[in-house]
Amino acid sequence: MTSVKREKVWQDVIAVADLERGDATPVTFGRRELAIYDTQDGITVSLARCTHGAANLCDGYFDGIHIECPLHQGLFDARTGAAKAAPARIGLKMIEARVENGIVQIFI
Amino acid sequence: MTVQTPITQALQDGTITRRELKTLMQRSDRPGLTRLIGWILTVAITGTLVWMSMGTWWLLPAMFVHGIVLVHHFSLQHECCHYTAFKTRWLNDFFGNICGLIIFLPNRHFRYEHCDHHTYTQLKGKDPELIELPISVWKYLAYISAFPFWRMKFTEIARHVVGRLSDDEKRFIPKEEYATVFWEARIMVLFYLALLILCIATGWTAPLYYWFIPVFLGEPVMRAIRLTEHVGRPNISDMKENTRTNLVTWPMQFLCWNMNYHAEHHYAASVPFFALPELHEKLKDHVYIEKRGYLGAHIDIISQLIGIKPRSDAPSEPAR
Numbered sequence: 566m567t568s569v570k571r572e573k574v575w576q577d578v579i580a581v582a583d584l585e586r587g588d589a590t591p592v593t594f595g596r597r598e599l600a601i602y603d604t605q606d607g608i609t610v611s612l613a614r615c616t617h618g619a620a621n622l623c624d625g626y627f628d629g630i631h632i633e634c635p636l637h638q639g640l641f642d643a644r645t646g647a648a649k650a651a652p653a654r655i656g657l658k659m660i661e662a663r664v665e666n667g668i669v670q671i672f673i
Numbered sequence: 674m675t676v677q678t679p680i681t682q683a684l685q686d687g688t689i690t691r692r693e694l695k696t697l698m699q700r701s702d703r704p705g706l707t708r709l710i711g712w713i714l715t716v717a718i719t720g721t722l723v724w725m726s727m728g729t730w731w732l733l734p735a736m737f738v739h740g741i742v743l744v745h746h747f748s749l750q751h752e753c754c755h756y757t758a759f760k761t762r763w764l765n766d767f768f769g770n771i772c773g774l775i776i777f778l779p780n781r782h783f784r785y786e787h788c789d790h791h792t793y794t795q796l797k798g799k800d801p802e803l804i805e806l807p808i809s810v811w812k813y814l815a816y817i818s819a820f821p822f823w824r825m826k827f828t829e830i831a832r833h834v835v836g837r838l839s840d841d842e843k844r845f846i847p848k849e850e851y852a853t854v855f856w857e858a859r860i861m862v863l864f865y866l867a868l869l870i871l872c873i874a875t876g877w878t879a880p881l882y883y884w885f886i887p888v889f890l891g892e893p894v895m896r897a898i899r900l901t902e903h904v905g906r907p908n909i910s911d912m913k914e915n916t917r918t919n920l921v922t923w924p925m926q927f928l929c930w931n932m933n934y935h936a937e938h939h940y941a942a943s944v945p946f947f948a949l950p951e952l953h954e955k956l957k958d959h960v961y962i963e964k965r966g967y968l969g970a971h972i973d974i975i976s977q978l979i980g981i982k983p984r985s986d987a988p989s990e991p992a993r
Contacts, residue, residue, distance in 0.1 A: 588695055617847065619676040624684070626698055626756075626943050635678045635943060637788045637847075638756050650762070652785075652847035 575663070575670045582667065589632055589643070591623035599660070601669055602643040605629045609644055610662040610671050616648070616655040679791055679912060683940045688959045694941055697948045700760035704947035708930070712749070715742055720883055736882065740891025743884070746772040747895060748930040754784040757945035774864065776888060777826060779857045781850065782833065789845035791942050795908045795915035801845055804904050806986050810978050816900065819892040833858035901970035902935045905977055906961065907985045912939050913960055918953070921966040936960035
């Protein structure tokens, strides 16, 4: 039996107006927990759980560039997902995102 | 299993909205740096008291007062380990390490230990900073003497110098950070040894009178304050119950960087020290507050030890 891989498509996630301005907004998309960041360079999206301790990053401190884990204060660049400070070592899984007609969409 | 942070629990409680909490979580360099200036002045004033009392009977009381201020470097270090003393992250690391050097508390190790203290507050076998309700008044006094504390801390540092961790430490220190924890202990010990050699070689005694003796004299005060945070509160995960906020005088609040609002701090550890009074206003009817301050907390603890009040760690009566 061969499995058919589904083509990625752009899907609506949340209205820009509903985002927490200048912060990280938690969104559940299907079974995925997403973090939507209103960064200085635009909207970005990652899986919401910290790659170290699995806390939801949206509860952490966000300065417009870096998101800090609320559990151990590990640090990630919310624009690229790169791990920036211990104990975070593995980068965040980023999901391609765009804004269309006031709606945040992800390519998934 | 989904990991829940204390903040997640706080938000589920519904006492404070996400927007309110995020507003209170905003950081700034200014309040921390301003308080730091006041802090350095305070250390300078109590240090001057030691200098003025040299050769008199007032030396011991002066070193004790100076020591009370010095051991409160713990409060700044604690704030730095949450990265809330300053907005600029490296300032927290910098001052956290300086404070740790002053009070013999390696900063990175403390940071990870303290993270687990927040995740598992008051839970026996899980909270690495848990201070059990003493079994007797004598054990209570022994804890306040700070001898058990120093024995534990110096053993801990020695263990890290030789590159070893206890099983408990392996639980809360990430593997990637083992080397950092070992090297910070080694660097600290090398620094103390170098200072000791310098003192012996030159006959310089200032570190003894202005630093080491005051810290050891002052530590029992810090032990007594640390007891008031959780000891005598139940060993349960409910943040409304397991932590005690103490209403204290403004000099003590200054010294402890507002950490007397301890229940509020545990509610949301990402809220900086300067916003805790505001968080207290929002939560004061929701968390456990000791209006009589540190003294009241000790009356509560001793009452439990001598049987006037039920012990907080007593097993609950089985349901009939």
